[in-house]
Amino acid sequence: MSRWSYFARRLVLAVPVLLFSMSIAFVILRMGPIDPVSAIVGTQNDPAYRQAVARSIGLIDAQGNPIPLWEQYFAFMRDLLTFDLGRSWVISRGTSVSELIASRAPRTIWLGFWSVLVALLVGIPLGFYAGLNPNTFSDYTASFGGIIWRAMPNFWLGIIISSLLVASAQLTGGAFNWADWIVETSGGGVTAPPLTDLTDPENLAIAIKQILPAALVLGSSSMGNEMRIGRTAVLETVNSNYVETARAKGLPERVIVWKHIFRNALIPLVPVITAEAFLLIGGSVVVEAIFAINGLGKLFFDAAIQGDLPLAGSLLYIFVLITLSINILQDFLYTIIDPRIGYD
Amino acid sequence: MTDSSGLSRRRFLQATGGAATAAALAGCLGIGGDGDGDGNGNDSDGNGTGNGTGDGGEDMEPQQGGTYRKLNSTISTFDPVNAGDTASGQIVQQVFDGLTNYPNGETQPTNLLAESVERSEDDTTYTFTLKDATFHNGNQVTAQDFVYSFERLARSPYTVRAYFILDSLGVTHETDEDGNYVPDSMGVEAQDESTLVINLDEPFHSTLAMLAYSSFAAVPSDAIGLDIDAEQTGSGEEVEPAPEYTEFSENNPIGAGPFVFENWEKGTSADVTRYDDYHGQTAYVDAVHWQVIEDDTAAFNYAMSKNVDTFGVPTPRYSQNKIQNASKDDAGRTEGQYGPFDANGETVDYLKVPEVSTFYFAFNTQNVPKPVRQAVAYITDQESLASSVFKSRQEPAYHLTPPLIYPGEGSAYDSHVEEAYPYGTSSDIEGAQQVMEEAGYGENNRFTMQFTHYVSQTWSEIAQILRQRLSGAYIDMNIEQAEFATLLERGQNGNLEAYTLGWIADWPAADNFLQLINPPNTYTGEPGVLTYTNWGRDEETEASQAAAEAWQTIQDNPGPSEEALNARNEAYIQMEEANWEDVVLVNAFHGATERFKYPYLHAPKFGAMGNSRQMYNTFWKEQEGRRTVTGTPPGNSSGNGSGQ
Numbered sequence: 001m002s003r004w005s006y007f008a009r010r011l012v013l014a015v016p017v018l019l020f021s022m023s024i025a026f027v028i029l030r031m032g033p034i035d036p037v038s039a040i041v042g043t044q045n046d047p048a049y050r051q052a053v054a055r056s057i058g059l060i061d062a063q064g065n066p067i068p069l070w071e072q073y074f075a076f077m078r079d080l081l082t083f084d085l086g087r088s089w090v091i092s093r094g095t096s097v098s099e100l101i102a103s104r105a106p107r108t109i110w111l112g113f114w115s116v117l118v119a120l121l122v123g124i125p126l127g128f129y130a131g132l133n134p135n136t137f138s139d140y141t142a143s144f145g146g147i148i149w150r151a152m153p154n155f156w157l158g159i160i161i162s163s164l165l166v167a168s169a170q171l172t173g174g175a176f177n178w179a180d181w182i183v184e185t186s187g188g189g190v191t192a193p194p195l196t197d198l199t200d201p202e203n204l205a206i207a208i209k210q211i212l213p214a215a216l217v218l219g220s221s222s223m224g225n226e227m228r229i230g231r232t233a234v235l236e237t238v239n240s241n242y243v244e245t246a247r248a249k250g251l252p253e254r255v256i257v258w259k260h261i262f263r264n265a266l267i268p269l270v271p272v273i274t275a276e277a278f279l280l281i282g283g284s285v286v287v288e289a290i291f292a293i294n295g296l297g298k299l300f301f302d303a304a305i306q307g308d309l310p311l312a313g314s315l316l317y318i319f320v321l322i323t324l325s326i327n328i329l330q331d332f333l334y335t336i337i338d339p340r341i342g343y344d
Numbered sequence: 345m346t347d348s349s350g351l352s353r354r355r356f357l358q359a360t361g362g363a364a365t366a367a368a369l370a371g372c373l374g375i376g377g378d379g380d381g382d383g384n385g386n387d388s389d390g391n392g393t394g395n396g397t398g399d400g401g402e403d404m405e406p407q408q409g410g411t412y413r414k415l416n417s418t419i420s421t422f423d424p425v426n427a428g429d430t431a432s433g434q435i436v437q438q439v440f441d442g443l444t445n446y447p448n449g450e451t452q453p454t455n456l457l458a459e460s461v462e463r464s465e466d467d468t469t470y471t472f473t474l475k476d477a478t479f480h481n482g483n484q485v486t487a488q489d490f491v492y493s494f495e496r497l498a499r500s501p502y503t504v505r506a507y508f509i510l511d512s513l514g515v516t517h518e519t520d521e522d523g524n525y526v527p528d529s530m531g532v533e534a535q536d537e538s539t540l541v542i543n544l545d546e547p548f549h550s551t552l553a554m555l556a557y558s559s560f561a562a563v564p565s566d567a568i569g570l571d572i573d574a575e576q577t578g579s580g581e582e583v584e585p586a587p588e589y590t591e592f593s594e595n596n597p598i599g600a601g602p603f604v605f606e607n608w609e610k611g612t613s614a615d616v617t618r619y620d621d622y623h624g625q626t627a628y629v630d631a632v633h634w635q636v637i638e639d640d641t642a643a644f645n646y647a648m649s650k651n652v653d654t655f656g657v658p659t660p661r662y663s664q665n666k667i668q669n670a671s672k673d674d675a676g677r678t679e680g681q682y683g684p685f686d687a688n689g690e691t692v693d694y695l696k697v698p699e700v701s702t703f704y705f706a707f708n709t710q711n712v713p714k715p716v717r718q719a720v721a722y723i724t725d726q727e728s729l730a731s732s733v734f735k736s737r738q739e740p741a742y743h744l745t746p747p748l749i750y751p752g753e754g755s756a757y758d759s760h761v762e763e764a765y766p767y768g769t770s771s772d773i774e775g776a777q778q779v780m781e782e783a784g785y786g787e788n789n790r791f792t793m794q795f796t797h798y799v800s801q802t803w804s805e806i807a808q809i810l811r812q813r814l815s816g817a818y819i820d821m822n823i824e825q826a827e828f829a830t831l832l833e834r835g836q837n838g839n840l841e842a843y844t845l846g847w848i849a850d851w852p853a854a855d856n857f858l859q860l861i862n863p864p865n866t867y868t869g870e871p872g873v874l875t876y877t878n879w880g881r882d883e884e885t886e887a888s889q890a891a892a893e894a895w896q897t898i899q900d901n902p903g904p905s906e907e908a909l910n911a912r913n914e915a916y917i918q919m920e921e922a923n924w925e926d927v928v929l930v931n932a933f934h935g936a937t938e939r940f941k942y943p944y945l946h947a948p949k950f951g952a953m954g955n956s957r958q959m960y961n962t963f964w965k966e967q968e969g970r971r972t973v974t975g976t977p978p979g980n981s982s983g984n985g986s987g988q
Binding site: 034035038039087092093094095100103167168170179186192289290291292299306 | 584585609610611612634635637638639641643645646648649651685686687688689752827830832833
């Protein structure tokens with residue numbers, strides 16, 4: 001099978017996955033215990049107002065008869081598939097969903113970008129180093145550290161890091177104050193950085209410094225993961241026949257490591273990294289809450305618990321689309337890194 | 345007017361979306377809306393108490409400059425008639441002015457845009473003379489603007505408080521055959537540029553207090569530039585706000601308040617700046633910045649690095665031992681210092697203000713028999729619940745009416761509890777067992793009850809304590825949590841047995857609370873239901889009759905005269921006692937709000953109407969030693985105080 005027909009098949013197979021996941025989303029959101037009308041009317045529980053609200057969000061028709069669920073379902077699917085994302089029901093009533101997403105997305109992407117980068121830049125080199133020097137003191141330190149990072153839950157680590165940074169001046173007797181360090185930012189990495197005019201080095205520095213604590217927390221478990229898997233992968237390749245052959249040929253160690261070990265050890269890391277790339281968009285409800293970064297994760301959480309079907313549905317739709325495309329991209333990357341992987 | 349449509353004068357605790365009030369009780373106490381007094385200067389009209397309360401810096405002259413920075417929860421709109429939540433409301437309060445206002449958030453309203461007010465003989469016509477004031481766009485505030493603003497309040501497609509003016513205040517108006525308000529039929533008229541006349545259906549004792557609501561604020565009649573009905577375009581499913589309306593409600597709200605709207609970054613922050621031509625005390629601070637942080641820990645950490653000037657402390661981080669030099673004033677407010685904080689070593693100014701709110705356990709009397717309800721009242725120890733769950737940050741409640749508005753105030757409240765509360769102020773397990781045994785319950789005949797509370801850590805703890813104590817009184821309590829909206833819906837349909845909710849005053853008078861236990865207002869499935877208890881619905885009890893009669897007395901004496909007041913006061917107490925007899929509601933707590941503020945900020949104490957009704961024009965910051973404070977989030981400076 002050629003590469004292109006393989007992709008065509010992957011794309012076609014993605015369609016039922018997409019439809020299925022959106023149907024599940026509809027069922028969970030719409031048939032769950034939360035009544036959107038009650039969530040909208042809240043304190044103003046007037047029957048006439050309830051009717052008006054129910055009509056305006058398409059739950060009953062002009063005559064006051066309920067619109068059957070299957071009709072609502074088809075309207076929901078049709079709107080999503082045509083990218084007519086609609087308007088928020090509850091969270092920001094009347095605001096278009098695309099506007100809400102556009103206003104929240106930049107900080108989530110900025111957070112996700114740095115958390116993936118932190119994980120990549122710290123986790124993989126450490127893992128490779130540990131793998132190349134197995135059973136030494138530094139290997140044990142790195143491996144143990146990896147397990148610890150992996151094990152610390154975000155909700156705990158976030159609070160601890162942010163509280164430590166806030167109290168940094170108090171704890172060090174004034175020697176180190178995170179808020180004033182390099183550039184002035186709010187203490188403890190709380191709140192999203194201003195993402196305006198990042199070409200100005202100072203703005204860029206503020207934006208990076210401000211997001212780092214949150215990115216470290218969000219990337220912590222990935223970092224541990226990548227470290228552990230990187231170490232195992234290197235250990236496996238180091239002991240393989242072709243490395244031995246290369247060594248027997250008298251290749252310099254540097255070439256062996258970079259050309260033979262590094263490339264092959266990356267293969268098992270690809271799915272780990274691409275899976276984490278989802279953090280880019282999906283963000284993390286917990287981390288966004290702890291660091292008061294009001295991004296997509298928090299938006300989705302609020303929408304879901306308040307029965308804001310268009311908003312939660314649209315976000316889910318986008319998340320699913322991104323996950324699917326990342327999966328396809330991952331298969332594509334596989335075939336480039338390792339030509340032995342076939343298309344069947 | 346209070347009972348007719350059934351929908352009047354009510355407001356459940358926890359507003360839509362914002363949820364600042366309920367969140368406050370859920371353990372963070374005022375993070376979302378940390379309080380500050382408003383102290384609006386009534387210097388020009390000389391009819392109010394306005395600026396009186398001290399601010400701790402008695403011997404210092406107020407200084408100009410700086411930004412007052414505080415926390416907020418999610419803001420939804422700046423349209424006064426659409427802002428139903430306290431998060432939006434406190435910004436509306438800065439940008440818009442109404443006829444009257446609660447100075448410092450205290451319960452006695454004073455004139456704001458009104459220069460003077462005259463009441464007719466029969467108490468139904470109010471004539472206001474307006475002050476010489478301008479809107480932020482430079483136009484004069486006229487009576488015509490108020491007519492327009494009140495018309496918007498009654499029938500804008502976006503109003504959420506139409507019942508305030510049509511039912512609660514009861515301004516004369518016409519309705520069509522469906523009971524809908526007929527446009528432009530309201531009894532509000534502009535006699536000339538500066539004279540406004542308001543006609544009421546019948547006398548109402550809290551008219552001036554009602555008008556102090558930010559929903560009644562003046563909006564310039566050309567602010568939106570559209571006919572009121574045209575604020576919404578389209579029909580059916582495709583309804584959307586007109587662009588002109590969105591421009592007004594989100595980007596450019598124009599009012600006559602002490603601050604001009606500057607900027608709103610949705611979900612992140614909002615800014616306003618000083619209005620130099622303000623009709624009252626021009627603000628000392630240059631600007632106000634609200635940072636939106638909803639997570640307690642994040643908000644606390646943010647405050648600890650001095651990114652805000654006033655804040656709240658989440659209960660887990662709160663320790664009673666850190667309160668120093670506490671003293672109580674006449675209004676029951678506790679003042680002192682709190683600290684030092686572990687995180688930054690600072691000691692801050694502390695203020696605790698009792699609020700006009702009550703939280704209660706309620707029972708559907710159709711499902712939960714009286715002995716069981718009485719048993720719950722016996723075992724409930726309000727005092728120890730308040731201290732163990734809330735670390736004494738909330739006040740125990742025995743009456744539905746909070747002490748500040750109880751007839752005779754706090755002392756009468758306490759003595760009435762001491763004399764007449766039948767269930768004792770401590771947990772009385774024997775009393776509970778006895779009342780259950782008399783009704784035929786026992787070890788082999790236990791009663792099972794479903795208790796539903798809204799999702800909150802604190803209520804969950806309270807429910808556990810209750811369950812444990814009740815099991816000794818032959819009652820098995822199942823605990824269930826429900827989202828607020830779900831809880832209300834189930835209550836309305838009569839699908840609750842025992843549940844918990846709260847009530848915050850719409851206007852500071854006892855009838856606002858006691859309407860909750862007017863028996864017809866407790867019938868589930870009816871449009872006017874306020875508590876889901878069905879009191880006396882199947883079979884009237886002596887107490888439910890007494891309550892209904894007392895409510896009638898209140899209805900018959902709505903006016904502001906002394907005589908009517910006495911009749912109402914007597915009826916209020918009858919209703920409280922009727923509730924004690926039948927235990928429809930077990931009152932648990934009266935809310936309190938705490939404010940923690942860095943000492944370099946000088947702000948008057950606020951009153952019982954709470955922090956969301958304050959204006960910041962009398963706040964000022966000590967300038968010396970203060971680093972630059974900008975309004976931009978959040979890479980701004982940490983705004984170091986000089987107070988220490």
